[in-house]
Amino acid sequence: MTDAAARAAIVSVGDELLAGRVVDTNASWASARLREEGFPVALRLAVGDDEAAIAWAVRQAFDAAPVVVVGGGIGPTRDDVTRGGVAGALNAPVAEHAGALALIRATYSQRGLPMPAGSETQALMPAGAEPVPNGNGTAPGILWRGSGRAEGRVLIVVPGVPAEFRSMIESALVPILRARADRGGPPVSGAITLAGMREVDVGRTVADLMDRGRDPLVGSYPKRGRVVLFAESRAGGSEGARRVEDALAEIERRLGDFVVGRGDLLLEEVVAGLLLSRGLTVAVAESLTGGLVADGLVEVPGVSKAFLAGFVAYANRAKTQVLGVPEALLAKHGAVSEECVRAMAEGARARSGADLAIALTGIAGPSGGSEDKPVGTTWFGLADANGTVAARVVFPGDRAAVRAYARARAFDFMRRRLLGLPLFPPRPAP
């Protein structure tokens, strides 16, 4: 770990992390954010609320990078050993900082509350460090900038509470990074979002482009039922941009209408955009997804013009009562059938007056599967002015996975229907 220019390292502190009680989303957020600012992360460490372990981790972090972010262990609760650990790593004594104490007093007086006894410990800082105001909590952060042999080193300590972690990095660290001469350029990269194809099949289709020796580097990651392919060039400037563009264009050529578009796109936003730009309305009828598809639409601000109504008809009785699926149809074909999903889609369209209605019914498991209708079997129905189409997909995985896949595919099918594309296009040759 000797390449120490224009790099950052992150130390996450907390027994709750090492116990697996919480997921370290702070480290991911900071990794992306520091990279954007030209300081890609070289190393992340997570240690418990243990002063010696924190001191050790901060030293390793500085061996790997001149910019170090430490998150956690300085909040208002009493497991507060990060200050001592950081001071140990810096070989600095700890003392009460008058400015930090003033910040804490001001926080309480603004809220009209007395400062609780013991709050003074939050004003303890390593010598030479400055307090970082905390707009969302009581604990000030700690900002230390090296001098002499440590010239160029920067350390920030922020609370582990995500809102405080993020806003204090933005307000106190990002301006310092932007002023540094060793700052790297932002990565020259681009992304393409794909839907309706598994990551492994995407990988086969572009395997040669993903060779590790190539520039740009092309990689893929699955994300909530879609796949994002990215291309990133080590070459800077226009040469890098040209290489990235060439790779993305080649990916688009090979993957055809599995491509949703450029960037890391949310299918929900793509579908809402198509509906809103065309002045169309939509209704949703859900069984196994139980409101997930409707919710995906509502996640998009401003969608109320397009989203007319959602019906969650999980039980058979609800399918009849709420959507008008005939009891005889359910008795003859069952709730997980092409006939039922067509009736659900048409019922939702008729009852809401929407231009497009989508319906889903399936078997999310863990029980309810059979040989001809295994767990994961999902029927999709789409009804619009051109008629009704239906499609069956069998999704792998457990209840949560099946429901998440079904939700994502529903948005891809809406996208396809709105664009006049077939629901199941021919697969590209690997």
Add this chain to the structure above:
Amino acid sequence: MTDAAARAAIVSVGDELLAGRVVDTNASWASARLREEGFPVALRLAVGDDEAAIAWAVRQAFDAAPVVVVGGGIGPTRDDVTRGGVAGALNAPVAEHAGALALIRATYSQRGLPMPAGSETQALMPAGAEPVPNGNGTAPGILWRGSGRAEGRVLIVVPGVPAEFRSMIESALVPILRARADRGGPPVSGAITLAGMREVDVGRTVADLMDRGRDPLVGSYPKRGRVVLFAESRAGGSEGARRVEDALAEIERRLGDFVVGRGDLLLEEVVAGLLLSRGLTVAVAESLTGGLVADGLVEVPGVSKAFLAGFVAYANRAKTQVLGVPEALLAKHGAVSEECVRAMAEGARARSGADLAIALTGIAGPSGGSEDKPVGTTWFGLADANGTVAARVVFPGDRAAVRAYARARAFDFMRRRLLGLPLFPPRPAP
């Protein structure tokens, strides 16, 4: 980092982690799992797809703990440097392992597919290591057990794909841990789930119990709109269990009916359990939550007997058409009003025939707020045979936060209504 008995360490490998493209949920999962098996995690590291960095990280991991899990970098794509990095840390040469190659061939032949060229690289293993079968993918894992001076050390390398990561740790590592003499006991701990109170207020109410010097250690963490308090004793056996029980009983005494129950409970399951055990049915009418509450019910397997119908009425037109809210009422009071939420709840109950109906309408933001109805304002209505009650709460945060809080509170209000508790109980004194 010298306390090396009955501890584990985790090394996560992948450029996508350090770029912040994916969140390292594997590390959290493994942290909890290893701890359950008596090997609490002392250190986690994350490094990129870089052989030297991986080798360094594995060495640090072994300095901290005798059991090391390495995840990522051995999958079917071509960014495959973990093998070399691990071999470097072990000072072992790498060679093709006949057993590993046989596993790879068998995986493809079971699927009726030819083995792609280049798959042989997945059979490369450090000398002395054994392959770990991969039931969900093509890349075998690597299991290495030290001897001589390294006696007692165990290293497992598994793919970063979560399903493969988890199943291979279960199948190959857990049995080894269970056979070790240095295995610690499982933590003596207990948890209580709370709803309807913010974490900071919970903390104030039990601040003295959370003192870091005490045993059991009491901590809290927020989780999808509820708060979980846990107590964990360093004392083993019955003495530890007694201390944990005393702390939990004291917490229950102070927090009254904010307590949902013992354990890390899902409110959805608690509400579904109450409905099913009483033979009651429920309907949901949602605006700002757009299907999230209905979805919460459907997350619970077997809920179809109780969950009659969900209505997502985001636009005003839908509130009228789908739930029968009078247009005049909407014109006079607006959609975010006590009158509207009562009409929504009563409409959902009448149209579904459910015993209990809950309705939500509010302003999730980012726009739409006003001085008397700020962003976050949410009205809840509950209609049952005893009549209709309504409650207003203003939630903090952005669109996603407001919607998540509203969802959680809806389940707490259902719990309270089903148990005959007031929607807003008096707060306990701090």
